Amino acid sequence: MAGVIVRQPLDRTKVRIPRGQLYIIPERCKGCRFCIDFCPRDVLVETSEMNAKGYHYPIVAEGKEDECIACQFCSILCPEFAIYTEEIVEEESVE
Amino acid sequence: MSAEERVLTGSHFLLGDIACAEGAMAAGCDFFGGYPITPSTEVAERLALRMPPVGAIFMQMEDELASMAALVGASLAGARAMSATSGPGFSLMMENIGMAAMMEVPCVVVNIQRGAPSTGLPTLVGQSDMMQCRWGSHGDYEIVAYSPSSPQECFDYVIKAFNTADRWRIPVFVMADELIGHMTERVVIPPADQIPRVERKRPRYKPGDESFLPFLAEDEDLVPPIVHAGEGYRVNYDSLTHDEKGYPATFPEPHDRLVRRLVDKIRLHTDQIIEYEEIFLDDAELAVVAYGSTARSARRAVNEARREGIRVGLLRLICVWPFPENKIRELSNQVKAFVVPELNLGQMSRETERFTCLPVIGVNHAGGVMMAPDPILDTIREVAKNA
């Protein structure tokens, strides 16, 4: 027998988890790792590349490209104003 | 005459301290930040009474450090700002006087000098803050200081102090003393439209103009135009050494450039600032150099000496800093010696010595009593005999 959906939220198709686009400014980074450690979705990882000052700046980890929820925490937490997110606004898709 | 009016036009019989306060009112003082200290307290008390009815701000701050910091802040918000103090408070103000000099902020401080050093003689006259007035804060900077010899001059030179401060963007001092401050004499206050007022130099550039450099002095007088808080220029004022944009520039080259300009602002224009009074100097063989309350006794001594046939004259310093070095040099070609009476153990006499090879004889007392004409006259006679 197929699974029966007994109860579901009425706005199931309307509420979306936001998705975010990450922007970084590599030259500003000082390698403190605040963003990497405190991202609630563990989206970020240190790159092996370095900026001109020798710091490893963050990039989106492999496989985590769709995990950013644009919570902006990295943006406000970064001491160097070197990272921010923008919410990706898409057309609503009907499931 | 209502109390709401700033200028008490008319002929009055006023205490020197009160005359200082009335000078501030007439000059349009918008902010007074001070701390009570004998013998200047009457200045504060008078202004506490007179300022609120005209909408001006009187604040008794928690100490003189706060007072001086508040003066700089108030002035940068656009107010004509003043304080009144005496020796111990003056010492506390020194660090922020340096800030006023560094940020080029106009402000006026009245020092009713008393016996010193330290707590000294709080209620009695002294003149021993003169060098401190010039060199009290650390570093190279220039100030202007006036020394009134009467309550009338207290009134006149507080007004002039505001104008000089606004003209040159510097802290200006009115170095009175307890004798002048607590003496009551006639003070004539002119009508409001006859009170001279010099406005601050304002920028030609509009707010938001990227080419405006707030600390670039484009004019010959080396004074940059001033901008105030809330006018839209959004300038950084820094007690650190800074560049023409106002940003910290802690390197040798911009630092030397800035400090030289701060100093040259005054040093190259002393002819526009220096003021003195000459009495019987035309044919003098002996010159007395005096200021403040001591100048009154010196005048009497000079008159008496003239009656005895001694060719002595008086150079009364009204603007004490910058010091009239050219006048001393000029007089050195004419007289045989200088006599410098002061209620300290030799301050302006040292300054006189710097500009002459002639003997400079001091008549000194550490303070606490008016210097009578007698010791000055005795010294004049002595010097005239041996010259």
Next chain:
Amino acid sequence: MPEIKVESHPIDIVFRTERLPHIFCPGCGIGPATHAYAQAILESGIPKDRHACVSGIGCSARVPGYIDVDSYHTTHGRSIPFATAIAVVKPEMEVTVFSGDGDLFGIGGNHFIHAARRNVDINVICINNFNYGMTGGQAGPTLPLGARATTAPYGNTEPPFNLPYLAAACGAVFVARWTALHVRQLKDAILRAMQKKGFTFIEVLSPCPVGFGSPNDIGDAIEEVWLYRERCVVDHNACLPDLEIDLRRKDVPFVMGNFVDIEKEPYDPLAMMKKKGE
């Protein structure tokens, strides 16, 4: 989507970007605190022209120089009377003092208590990194008991100030404490402070890996921030005398919150004149 590399940040509008990057050490908490303040400026509804930022001397005191408002980097400890004067001469300005624990409570302690007593309409944001950071990590009035600093190499013997308690006792109408990690709550607290008339005080606990972390066996900035993450609790109704920071006892939490939010007549030097007119 992978990351996109860019050259500017949305918050740059509030900054003097030609002066960035700032001088603070990697992992310094002043950065996040500044961002929260900058974000609050943006969201305050008050244009940049009407903000003024005043500081004394120290690392935290360098912040006004980076913000695109009328900024005043004054002398050590004297930012509060300076700010008071601007606030009374130009009451339409939103005046914020942004400085450090040593500057505001060591040398500047007297000015703090009097401005709070008067209830002058200024906002004071104190970055508390427990030491004098700019000059190399000397002991300060907020250094916890037993902690080490360059002038307390055997451990601090002086109890530190309990800043929220002090501020409330002096008469501040809004008192809050957050950390450089709690940036959202911090930004909201700063916004609330800007809205309120009267003397507001916000303490921001901040990591200082070089001045404080290093002498106290905290490996790096991230470890210091995790310390806050683990030991902070939020309690807006906490009892003010119990808000002391004790590093040594692991069971004692660091209490955060908006502790005081009251209404009181703000300072007006001409108040008596207006009363007379009534």
